[in-house]
Amino acid sequence: MNLVEFESVTKRYQLGEVEVTALNSVNFTVQKGDFVAITGPSGSGKTTMLNLIGCLDSTTSGEIRVAGQPVSKLNDRELDLLRSRTYGIIFQNFNLVPVLSALENVMLPLYLHGLSKAEMRNRAQASLAAVNLTRFAGFRPDQLSGGQRQRVAVARALVTEPKLILADEPTASLDTASALSLVGLMKQLNTERKVTFVFSTHDQRLLQHVKRVVELRDGRLTDSASIESAQQAAAAKTDESEVA
Amino acid sequence: MWSMAFRNLYRDRRRTAATVIAVAAGLFAVLMFLSYIRFVEGSLASVVIYRDANAHVQVYRKDGPEQLAASPAQYSLNREEQALIHQISAELPHYLRASNQLAGVGVVQADNKDAVFLARGIDPDFERALQEQSPFATKPPPEGGLLLTTQLQDLLGYPSKGTDLQLFSASYANRINAIEAPLLGDFSTGIEAIEDKGLKAPLALLQSLYDTDAVSRVVIQLDNREYSATFREQLAAGLEHQVPGHFEVTTWDHPQIGQLYTSFMGFFNMVFAFTGIVVFTIALTTIQHTVAMNVADRIREIGMLRSLGFGRRRIAGLFVRESVLTTLAAAVVATTLAYITMFTLAIVGVETQLPRISEAATLNLQLPFVWALSAIACATAGITFGALLTARKRVGGEVRPGRRSVPLTHLLAASASVVAAVALLPAQPQAMERQTVEITATPDEKTMRHWLRAADLARGGWGSYQWKLRIHTKDPAGATDTDYDIAVRNGRALAMTTAPRRYRGEKILIASRAMWYAKPGLRKPVSISPQQRLVGEAANGDIASTQYARDYTPQYLGTETLDGTPCYKLMLTAATDSATYESIIYYLDRGTLLGVKAEFLTASGIPLKIALFEYGNQVQVEGKAQPFVSRMKIVNANFPERFSVLEYAQVSPANPPESLFTVDTLMTL
Numbered sequence: 031m032n033l034v035e036f037e038s039v040t041k042r043y044q045l046g047e048v049e050v051t052a053l054n055s056v057n058f059t060v061q062k063g064d065f066v067a068i069t070g071p072s073g074s075g076k077t078t079m080l081n082l083i084g085c086l087d088s089t090t091s092g093e094i095r096v097a098g099q100p101v102s103k104l105n106d107r108e109l110d111l112l113r114s115r116t117y118g119i120i121f122q123n124f125n126l127v128p129v130l131s132a133l134e135n136v137m138l139p140l141y142l143h144g145l146s147k148a149e150m151r152n153r154a155q156a157s158l159a160a161v162n163l164t165r166f167a168g169f170r171p172d173q174l175s176g177g178q179r180q181r182v183a184v185a186r187a188l189v190t191e192p193k194l195i196l197a198d199e200p201t202a203s204l205d206t207a208s209a210l211s212l213v214g215l216m217k218q219l220n221t222e223r224k225v226t227f228v229f230s231t232h233d234q235r236l237l238q239h240v241k242r243v244v245e246l247r248d249g250r251l252t253d254s255a256s257i258e259s260a261q262q263a264a265a266a267k268t269d270e271s272e273v274a
Numbered sequence: 275m276w277s278m279a280f281r282n283l284y285r286d287r288r289r290t291a292a293t294v295i296a297v298a299a300g301l302f303a304v305l306m307f308l309s310y311i312r313f314v315e316g317s318l319a320s321v322v323i324y325r326d327a328n329a330h331v332q333v334y335r336k337d338g339p340e341q342l343a344a345s346p347a348q349y350s351l352n353r354e355e356q357a358l359i360h361q362i363s364a365e366l367p368h369y370l371r372a373s374n375q376l377a378g379v380g381v382v383q384a385d386n387k388d389a390v391f392l393a394r395g396i397d398p399d400f401e402r403a404l405q406e407q408s409p410f411a412t413k414p415p416p417e418g419g420l421l422l423t424t425q426l427q428d429l430l431g432y433p434s435k436g437t438d439l440q441l442f443s444a445s446y447a448n449r450i451n452a453i454e455a456p457l458l459g460d461f462s463t464g465i466e467a468i469e470d471k472g473l474k475a476p477l478a479l480l481q482s483l484y485d486t487d488a489v490s491r492v493v494i495q496l497d498n499r500e501y502s503a504t505f506r507e508q509l510a511a512g513l514e515h516q517v518p519g520h521f522e523v524t525t526w527d528h529p530q531i532g533q534l535y536t537s538f539m540g541f542f543n544m545v546f547a548f549t550g551i552v553v554f555t556i557a558l559t560t561i562q563h564t565v566a567m568n569v570a571d572r573i574r575e576i577g578m579l580r581s582l583g584f585g586r587r588r589i590a591g592l593f594v595r596e597s598v599l600t601t602l603a604a605a606v607v608a609t610t611l612a613y614i615t616m617f618t619l620a621i622v623g624v625e626t627q628l629p630r631i632s633e634a635a636t637l638n639l640q641l642p643f644v645w646a647l648s649a650i651a652c653a654t655a656g657i658t659f660g661a662l663l664t665a666r667k668r669v670g671g672e673v674r675p676g677r678r679s680v681p682l683t684h685l686l687a688a689s690a691s692v693v694a695a696v697a698l699l700p701a702q703p704q705a706m707e708r709q710t711v712e713i714t715a716t717p718d719e720k721t722m723r724h725w726l727r728a729a730d731l732a733r734g735g736w737g738s739y740q741w742k743l744r745i746h747t748k749d750p751a752g753a754t755d756t757d758y759d760i761a762v763r764n765g766r767a768l769a770m771t772t773a774p775r776r777y778r779g780e781k782i783l784i785a786s787r788a789m790w791y792a793k794p795g796l797r798k799p800v801s802i803s804p805q806q807r808l809v810g811e812a813a814n815g816d817i818a819s820t821q822y823a824r825d826y827t828p829q830y831l832g833t834e835t836l837d838g839t840p841c842y843k844l845m846l847t848a849a850t851d852s853a854t855y856e857s858i859i860y861y862l863d864r865g866t867l868l869g870v871k872a873e874f875l876t877a878s879g880i881p882l883k884i885a886l887f888e889y890g891n892q893v894q895v896e897g898k899a900q901p902f903v904s905r906m907k908i909v910n911a912n913f914p915e916r917f918s919v920l921e922y923a924q925v926s927p928a929n930p931p932e933s934l935f936t937v938d939t940l941m942t943l
Contacts, residue, residue, distance in 0.1 A: 086581055107585065114583020125578035129281035139582045
């Protein structure tokens, strides 16, 4: 069964008096264990697509199914439950709560799982250990580097053991070393724990590690040939930069 | 979540501090105003209970509080009733002491000046015991004398202490009466509206003025005012058991007793409610704006929380928690400041003027901590609810746009418009009763005065006569007969009481538009007015001073037929202060020019009394037989069951000596 399935999904926004079509009759699926990148130029609809997958926004037309369940039929509470049980989300700007420590930030999603405080703490510490941040557990976000913050965000996304992790430009705010480290971590989680990843990115360093690339242009998905070419072009660019 | 909310307060310390200060200022104002109202409430209660000597519980005859002023005799308590009240009340818990009181109205005179008084006859020992607990102590009256307010003394030309003052009024038997008593000092009623009329006298002295052993009420002091209502219920039940439906028991805060208290507390409570609403609105708006700004600042965080599966309610709850913590911090600041301020005021000893209380009072603000907690709990609950609405709307707005909120300025502008509209509403025109009379043929004033003089002649207004007069009076209190010998000489008259025996020797002199009353026991005559009640519904001026042609200005109103008799209808308006009535509608028989009917009106045109005349007597004047009044029935226009009948007998021309009509010889007759 497809984990996520888009069927002729269209999303339009009203910007003042202008109607903008962010996605236009998109058909798309995500399988369990996928490591999918959504790429495309700015304004092509990447973030919209991620928001729709994450049930943070609703379609104008078409249907989205998550684990076979039509999302449009769910009420607010069921959507909240779906998000807390199914997804882990990583943001470009980390979106950590500044007044909480790294450990507390990671514990945050567990508040919705009815666990004891000790159990939440144990699971959060294990999650931080998975991203090699055990000794930074008591640090607040402003005491951590960009890479470390993004690792905390990954740990927070992992802590509920979600079926799918969505990441919006996860390496955009990171230096190369941090970005490569994060990519490695994500790849490792995908390989070892079979965690499904869907992420939007421009980052060529990331594209060469993905199993599948989906390219958006003007709200439409391009054909698979061009996806392959994009993947090859990305690999070539990375080689050139490494030579340089 | 509470920990996270608490830490969030430190994110924007300046905003949090500004919010805390704004809310604390509002709560401080509410707490201070609450303590002030409590101070005013306590002070006004003390005034009503102790200074005005109403004590805690009062017992009247049924409907007494409303009817005593109009019908004192009918609604007063006799000796048996007084004894019963004292006996039952003394057996009840929290009873301290009880006393009889008599209220009355009349005229006080010193030398040639007089003024209206409102008197209270009290037991000096009881009042002294009450005053000891009053923050506005006044002087209890010494036995046998009078206390007058300084304003009343001013109206009397500041008579020196020890001067005998003359008090006169209608007795409970509806007869004019007067007494003399020395002025012993001054006191203050503490109520500006009656400060120029206040008179205090020992109960027995005032009872002698009203010629009664009855009292207006029995008042009972308790050991604590908190038990007033309970005591009232128990006493009322006890009295009801003994004499069903006969008594009325009130407490000090009854609208008729504690009028000052109830009216001002009503006003203050309204002001407090208004202030509370304004302050609460400002505090609530401040919190709501803070919540709105916090939400706007944390859109990303809200998005993140929603992506983690946090529902809108849970996220809104975080902002509500922050509001609650902010409000509680403000409450701590406000409460601390309020108690420091109250403590400081107590040390400094600031004096303040309470509404309608002439003496200054020391401002003593106290607020039980439970009151402060209750006020804060109410404010916190309200603010929390408001914050919840805002947070849910704003947090929801990040997912789907909410309705546009109405800015506070719009609300204030709308409120101001409503207030202005109400204020600018044209006042309803006062309903005015106008008598519209179609005048067909208007006689001149000279003619009308000629008619009046002819009517006066038949009522003894002109010439010299003597007759015997009996006034039969009937009202709900009973019926009485009083006999007079009347002598008239050219507009002056002397009335001497001949029966009942106890009133024999009383005299009324009408001379040169002035009236005097004398009786055995008075050292000198008392100047009285024609309007003063003589007995029953008859005024002094009714007995022998009918000179309408001299005292009134006539106006022709047309003709009317009364019981088959065609009459001229005249409106008479008083042309002199000594006239008995302000205005009269007078019906004259067109054939005989005799007065048939008179409607006596107040200055505002309201009917006061109606008089009907009969002319069964005849007198010889210059050899001619002339009709003379034989019966005059005066009926109270508002209470027809109250009336007086004046019967004229043995009317004859006479030639009484001039000396009979001088005030100097009045005491020697």
